[in-house]
Amino acid sequence: MTEDFKMEIAIPTDDLGYILLQCSHCGTHFKATPEDIMDDGVLTLFCPSCGLTSDNYITEDVLELAITMGQNRAVDMIYDELKRMEKQFKKGPFTIKAGKCPKHAHESPIQSGINALEVTTFRCCKRKAKVKPMLKITGCYCPFCGVKNYEVE
Ligand SMILES: [Zn+2]
C-alpha cells in the first residue's frame, strides 16, 4: 500500500462565520472566526473559561468523524486488497472471493451547533469570539491573548 492516506474534513462555520472549538482541559465550547485563529498576531488560543492553552481545540464531533472516516478508508483498503487477490488467485490451487464491499459506518455531518453562545468583544485585542453568556458575568479570558476581561460586551 503506497497510496497516501489523506482525509479532509470540512469544519462548517455558523451564520456569522464562527467555527466551534472545544477546550481539551475543561471541555468548554467557544467560537472564533477562522480569520482570527489563522491571524499572524494570534500565536496561541486561550480557553475563555479556564484561561489555559489547549494542544488542540477539536470538538468531539470532529474527532468522531475523523475516526469514522479513517475506519471507512481502512475497510476500503482491505477490500481493494481482497479484490486484487481474487484476480491473482483466479486459477490456482485455491480461490479467494472478495464478495460485496462491507458497509461503511455512517459519517455524520458536523454541526456548527451550540447556539447558546454570545458574540463577545474583547477590547484588549479588538477581536470577537462567541462564549457562554455566563462567562460575561464571571469574567472571561480573551482567547487571543489570555488576559482576563471583566467587563465584556
Ligand atoms: Zn478550558
Ligand SMILES: [Zn+2]
Ligand atoms: Zn486579548
